[in-house]
Amino acid sequence: MILKRLLNGVRLNKEPQTLKVCKRLFGQPVYDTHPHVMRKDHVTPGISKSEYKQRRSHLWNNICKVSHKNSALAVISAYPKSYMAHDVPYPFRQNSDFLYLCGFQEPDSILVMSNLFNSNEHNKEDFKTIIFVPKRDKLKELWDGPRTGSERAAEVTGCDESFDVDYFDKFLQKILQSDQTFDLWYDNSSPSHRSHHSKLSNTLLKSCKVKNVQPTKTSVQNLRLIKSEAEIDLMKIACDIGSKSLEKVMRYSKPKIDESHLYAKMDFECRIHGAERLAYPPVVAGGSRANIIHYINNNQLVDNGDMVLMDAGCEYFGYCSDITRTWPVNGVYSTTQKSLYEALLEVQMSCISLCHANYLTLNQIFLVMLTLLGRQLQKLGIISASISEDKLSEISRTFCPHHVSHYLGMDVHDVDEMSRNIQLRPGMIVTIEPGIYIPSDRLDVPKDWRGVGIRIEDDILITKSGPLNLTEKCPKYLSHIENIINTY
């Protein structure tokens, strides 16, 4: 068998029997060490080995459909660790495409899928998955924490074989020497791991034609675009935790509160309710700072009478929520704040009601949003009532310079390669997040309206029977918000 030939001379690591008996730690939660979050047949909380296998099969089928040769080899690399200072690592977050295919959490790993190792080489559909993982190392584990190791990585992930990542180079050399012809599927344009990429550059990339990476990448992202039942369950929890936590943050607010305290409260509430971390650095913008769309300095005091815009979400075992609310820190919307808020809320609700399967695309919803927003701004007298319908969108865009939606899932801006010109389908999760931004120096707008920025954002699951708002529990109606802040 070719696999045997390739692995000739490689010592397969076997775990000593004693270690199997006594509990040892792994590089990620497994049932033995984390029975409170893991099930026996799961690789990551909520996702089973068979679901991971199914995802790999789907990807492989997509590759087979467009592959001309009889054999193919796909390489997907994990991310390396990155550092903010000497010996100070950033919290590690795995490459989502890699994580989606195998659930393995450790940096520097590599996933290889191929039919080159089949006993019957002509059977294109029958493929094997090999995972290369960091080698167990007493000294390194003493400092950096436990590793799963090649002894147990296949068992933990449900992949067919696992090897030390140190062997990857040799593995590539052996494949080259085997004189096989095959299509190489690899993301050559934006490699996710520099040193793995250079190993590939010195071997396979020299002699094999890399298949157009776009279809590969698109294939993984294509799969990620439609969420499975298990993924939807995880998304629901991420959205629930985010919603409840943001409500607690609202209740906690008061005049002169420091933006960083609202950030800290959100971080605390999300983690205490089971999220692993916040999904991104939150925007906590008091008063006119809300007009800076990605304001993350979060270091000023929010004045009495000002609103605060908070855009925050959490990550629950690999799945993200993304919510924005804008509320007055003293618990009462002023007349102008109220009018603007209600106008925007109406636009947001209308856009949510458009999220039906097989109906519109995100770009189409964006265009509708611009028209609706323009009409609301005309009603309020912020822009002239005489502006024609075709000019309206152009002007609205100056009040809301960002898109109304993006896909949501393992990443906050999920599956970024996927076009927003795709009709919505059941199983997609999208945000709906219109905003109105009127900076203090916007002199073409009557003075009373200036210095205000509002965004309202919910996470919407597309179902056969219509849109389902996963962040509905997060207060957004004016009277509800006023009520909860005053009852703190």
Ligand SMILES: [Mn+2]
């Ligand atoms: Mn968003």
